[in-house]
Amino acid sequence: MATDTILHNAKIATNSTPSFVEALAITDGKIIATGNEQDILRLRGPATKVIDAKSRTIIPGLNDSHMHPIRGGLNYNMELRWDGVPSLSDALRMLKDQAERTPAPQWVRVIGGWTEFQFAERRMPTLDEINSVAPDTPVFVMHLYDRALLNGAALRAVGYDKNAPDFPAGEVQRDRHGNPTGLLIANPNANILYSTLAKGPKLSRDNQLNSSRLFFRELNRFGITSVIDAGGGFQNYPDDYGVVNELHRNGELSVRLAYNLFTQKPKQELADFQSWTKMTKPGDGDDFYRVNGAGEMLVFSAADFEDFLVPRPDMVPVMESELRAVIKHLVENRWPFRIHATYNETIERALNVYEEVNREIPFDGLHWFFDHCETITDRNIERVKALGGGIAVQNRMAFQGEYFVERYGAQQAKRTPPIRRMLEMGVPVGAGTDATRVSSYNPYLSLYWLITGKTIGGLGLYPEENRLDREEALKLYTMGSSWFSTEDGKKGALAPGQLADLAVLSADYFSIPEEEIKDLESLLTIVGGRVVYATEEHASLAPPELPVSPDWSPVAHYGGYAKASKSLAGASHSAFCQHSGLSHAEEGPSGHVRVFGKSGLWSLGCDCFAF
Numbered sequence: 001m002a003t004d005t006i007l008h009n010a011k012i013a014t015n016s017t018p019s020f021v022e023a024l025a026i027t028d029g030k031i032i033a034t035g036n037e038q039d040i041l042r043l044r045g046p047a048t049k050v051i052d053a054k055s056r057t058i059i060p061g062l063n064d065s066h067m068h069p070i071r072g073g074l075n076y077n078m079e080l081r082w083d084g085v086p087s088l089s090d091a092l093r094m095l096k097d098q099a100e101r102t103p104a105p106q107w108v109r110v111i112g113g114w115t116e117f118q119f120a121e122r123r124m125p126t127l128d129e130i131n132s133v134a135p136d137t138p139v140f141v142m143h144l145y146d147r148a149l150l151n152g153a154a155l156r157a158v159g160y161d162k163n164a165p166d167f168p169a170g171e172v173q174r175d176r177h178g179n180p181t182g183l184l185i186a187n188p189n190a191n192i193l194y195s196t197l198a199k200g201p202k203l204s205r206d207n208q209l210n211s212s213r214l215f216f217r218e219l220n221r222f223g224i225t226s227v228i229d230a231g232g233g234f235q236n237y238p239d240d241y242g243v244v245n246e247l248h249r250n251g252e253l254s255v256r257l258a259y260n261l262f263t264q265k266p267k268q269e270l271a272d273f274q275s276w277t278k279m280t281k282p283g284d285g286d287d288f289y290r291v292n293g294a295g296e297m298l299v300f301s302a303a304d305f306e307d308f309l310v311p312r313p314d315m316v317p318v319m320e321s322e323l324r325a326v327i328k329h330l331v332e333n334r335w336p337f338r339i340h341a342t343y344n345e346t347i348e349r350a351l352n353v354y355e356e357v358n359r360e361i362p363f364d365g366l367h368w369f370f371d372h373c374e375t376i377t378d379r380n381i382e383r384v385k386a387l388g389g390g391i392a393v394q395n396r397m398a399f400q401g402e403y404f405v406e407r408y409g410a411q412q413a414k415r416t417p418p419i420r421r422m423l424e425m426g427v428p429v430g431a432g433t434d435a436t437r438v439s440s441y442n443p444y445l446s447l448y449w450l451i452t453g454k455t456i457g458g459l460g461l462y463p464e465e466n467r468l469d470r471e472e473a474l475k476l477y478t479m480g481s482s483w484f485s486t487e488d489g490k491k492g493a494l495a496p497g498q499l500a501d502l503a504v505l506s507a508d509y510f511s512i513p514e515e516e517i518k519d520l521e522s523l524l525t526i527v528g529g530r531v532v533y534a535t536e537e538h539a540s541l542a543p544p545e546l547p548v549s550p551d552w553s554p555v556a557h558y559g560g561y562a563k564a565s566k567s568l569a570g571a572s573h574s575a576f577c578q579h580s581g582l583s584h585a586e587e588g589p590s591g592h593v594r595v596f597g598k599s600g601l602w603s604l605g606c607d608c609f610a611f
Contacts, residue, residue, distance in 0.1 A: 003027055003043045004529055005500075010053035011508065015060055015479050015493035019471070024058075026500040029528035033496060051524070054537055057508045059474060060494050061225025061501030061527065062443045063481035065392040065430030066296075066371055068232045069219065070244050070259060072436040073212030075111070078203060080554040082114035083440040084562035088121040092133050094558060095141075099134035101552050107138040107154065107200045108554075112437035115144070115399045117457025125149065127182045140197060144399060144438055145190040146307045148197070150182040158199045167192045188313040189305040194233040203550075208243045210549045216255045217546065218560040220533035222443055223503025223522035227255055228392075228432075228485050230296040230338065230371065231262020237276065248289040254532035254543075256501070258292035258485035260338055266300040270325050277333045282486070287499065287528070292485050293336030296371050299323050302350060306342040306372065306396060306438075308403040315346055323353045331357055336367040336486060338392070344375045351383045363387055367486045369428070372396065374404075374416045381418070381425050390428035392484055393417055393476075395446035399439045401455040413461045419450070420466045430481035431473070442561050447473050447509075448517045470510055500529040504538065 008023035014034060023040035025033040033040060044050060080098050085091045091114075098108050116124045130139055131151045138154035155161070160172055160180045170192025173183040184192050203211055219227065231237075247253050261276050263269040273294055284291045297303060301319040304312070330337050341347045347370060354363075369390035370376075374397065376384075384391060397404060397416060405413050415421070422429050431450065435441035445456065450473040453462030468476070479492030491499045504524035507516065524541065525533040534542035548556035 001027055001032065002045050003032065003048045005049045005051065005526075006040055006044055007051045007053050007058065007502075007504075008037050008040060009055055010058045010504070011055070011510075012058040012494055013060070013471075013474065013510070014495055015475055016495040021494075024494055024502075026526075026529045029500055029530075031494055031496050031498050031500050034494060051538070051541070053504055053524075056523065057505045057510065058494070058502055059223065059505060059509065060478040060492055061503055061525070062223050062477050063226035063228075063430075063492065064224060064432040064435075064441075064443060064477075065228050065481035065484045066230050066394050066432035067227045067435050067441060068230055068235070068437065069215065069227045069255065069257065069441075070212075070229050070241065071232045071235045072441070073215040074203070074208050074240065074243060075109075075211065076215035076218070076436075076560075077207060077211035077548060077550070077553040077555050078106070078109055079436075080108055080110050081558070081560055081562070082110055083442060083560065084118070085114065086118070086120060086562070088116075088119040088123065088125060091119070092125060092129055094554075095130070095139065096133035098554050098557070099137040099139060101557070102137050103552060104137075105157070105201055106552070107140055107157070108134060109197070109200065110139075110141040111197070112142055112144065113435060113440040115456050117399075117402055117455060117459075122457070127151070130182075138200070140200065142193055142197065142437065144307070145193065145305055146186050146309050148184040148193050150180075150184065150196075152182065155180055155182055158196055160196075167195075186305070186307055187310045188307075189303065190233075190307075198234050205243070207549050209246065210546065211553075211555075212243050212247060213252060213254070214546055214548060214555060215560075216253065217533060219441060220254050220525040220527070221521055221535075221560070222441070223505065223525055224441075224443060225256060225501035225503070225525065225527045225532075226481070226485075226491060227257055228292060228430075228481065229257055229259040230434075231260050232437075233262075233297075234264070235262060236264055237261050238279070244289070248285075253288050254527060256287060256491075256527065257289050258487070259290075260292050260295045262295065262297045263299070264297075267322075269297075269299045269322065270329060273326055273329055273335075277329070277335060282334070282336055287490075290485075293338065293367075294326075294330050295338035296340040298326050298337060298339050302346065303340055304342050304346040306374070306400070308400050308407055311407075312343050312345065315349060319349060320353050323350060324357060327353060327357045328361065331361045331363060331366065334366065338369050338371055338484075340372060341370045342372050342374050344377050344380060347373060347376050347380050351380060351387075354387055354389075355383070358387060363389075367483065369430075369484060372417070372434075375412070376417060378418070378421055378425075381422055381427060385425050385427050390430065390483055391417075391422055392430045392432060392481075393419055393422075394432045394434040395439055395449040396434055397461060398445060398449040398455050401459055401461050402457060405459070405461075410461075414463055415466055416461070418466060419468065423472075428480065428483040429476055430484045431476040432481065440561065442518075443477060444517050444520045447477060448514065450476065451517065452514050474509070500526060502526050506536075 005026040022037045138157040139151040141149040171185040263272040299322040482492040503522040524538040
């Protein structure tokens with residue numbers, strides 16, 4: 001058999017036996033051999049592409065078990081990403097410049113992927129600051145799923161004024177005269193944020209195609225080769241899948257996508273799934289693009305949104321009856337399913353339903369799972385195991401851990417979520433991010449969190465017994481995630497017979513200091529034996545450049561995830577607490593940290609406490 005590609009002179013983590021090899025060979029998109037340099041180079045033929053990895057570390061392609069790339073791709077070119085930006089002063093400067101270049105009626109949108117604790121100033125922007133740098137262009141800044149900041153121009157664009165009615169769920173904050181201030185608060189869920197964001201203009205079809213390709217290539221930049229798409233709010237099937245369908249038909253996907261179908265309207269969930277089970281079925285598609293199953297929204301009455309700034313929401317009494325009808329239908333039709341569940345109280349009630357349905361119609365090996373599970377108990381992990389389920393975990397605590405500790409305490413945070421216990425009990429676990437509207441899509445932030453137990457802001461959450469070593473964490477992000485798309489054994493290892501998906505890293509993941517894990521990128525990403533991203537010493541192998549459209553797009557000027565040393569030079573990193581007059585750097589790890597005050601207004605100053 002002719003060998004298509006050989007990579008050699010490398011430290012290759014196989015996730016197999018042996019754990020590390022020097023070289024590998026690829027044919028027809030699959031690994032055909034791994035081993036020492038000499039043996040693999042013997043497989044070279046006259047047409048074989050031979051790639052010298054320059055002693056770099058190679059890992060299996062990363063697989064995010066929970067992300068929203070289809071929706072993220074449609075919007076990427078419209079979004080100003082603050083992912084990785086080191087200071088608020090940098091972020092506001094970017095916002096000012098982007099507002100000046102954005103034409104009417106477009107908005108400047110900062111949608112997730114950042115936390116106030118990544119900034120040197122350790123605080124959120126104020127409404128006054130946003131209005132000052134962008135007085136005329138509508139600006140919508142969303143922080144996690146807890147709030148959004150709108151400048152005056154955005155309030156006018158969405159029609160929120162003194163006479164605007166209140167939302168049934170969520171708060172439009174008003175001043176003493178009844179005028180909206182620009183702060184939208186998600187309580188008890190994020191619908192107020194979603195529905196307001198949906199009022200903004202969309203990209204044209206051609207620009208959405210470009211945007212999606214650029215976003216998928218941005219994922220390739222970090223060595224991501226597969227993603228399980230968890231659906232999302234305002235991501236309607238099949239209407240909003242036209243762009244990704246076209247990319248797939250044209251052979252232009254650079255990330256493998258397995259997608260779940262997410263119901264959109266309360267009280268119509270069962271009707272949605274009854275319709276979809278007639279239209280398609282899990283596994284429809286191919287290794288690049290395929291239906292995965294149902295969720296993460298199965299019924300709205302079971303959705304406990306993860307806003308740790310407000311008390312845990314209690315699910316309504318109709319949750320069980322509505323969920324039972326949907327689960328019964330899915331199991332009858334052999335549809336794998338996933339469900340968003342943050343709190344143990346919600347998980348407990350869902351498991352009661354699952355066990356009841358299982359007694360009537362056995363799950364019998366169906367790949368079903370919970371997403372998130374921050375506060376799940378050992379007993380409920382056992383119940384998940386007994387029903388053959390899995391748990392997909394994400395690094396949401398890396399972005400919200402400070403809020404969780406303030407509400408529930410450091411002791412509870414030590415096992416939020418209890419990943420080590422899940423693994424000890426033999427439950428399938430897959431790693432991911434929940435990007436792009438909560439955490440960043442950068443997988444190394446999630447790997448860093450799994451390994452160190454720290455938030456993006458540096459707060460230590462987990463004791464050693466709830467942290468993973470580097471090989472364990474990598475396996476969750478590769479082999480572990482493959483179970484969640486029912487592709488275990490097909491991807492996740494660099495072993496003969498598996499898909500040839502891999503990344504050549506910028507530094508050695510296994511030996512660099514822990515803090516440097518966050519800075520890793522891929523220098524060469526291969527999916528199915530095809531180079532989809534290449535830079536630095538491998539730049540000659542890179543696919544053709546993709547011009548960004550429209551030309552005012554933030555992506556054209558800033559790219560995606562920030563490289564602070566290159567793109568944000570000259571940043572101001574002073575960060576002062578008004579109560580102490582000392583910078584946070586001077587105060588050390590127990591310094592004052594700005595958090596959400598009882599008043600609900602960021603602009604009123606900081607509520608200070610020591611960790």
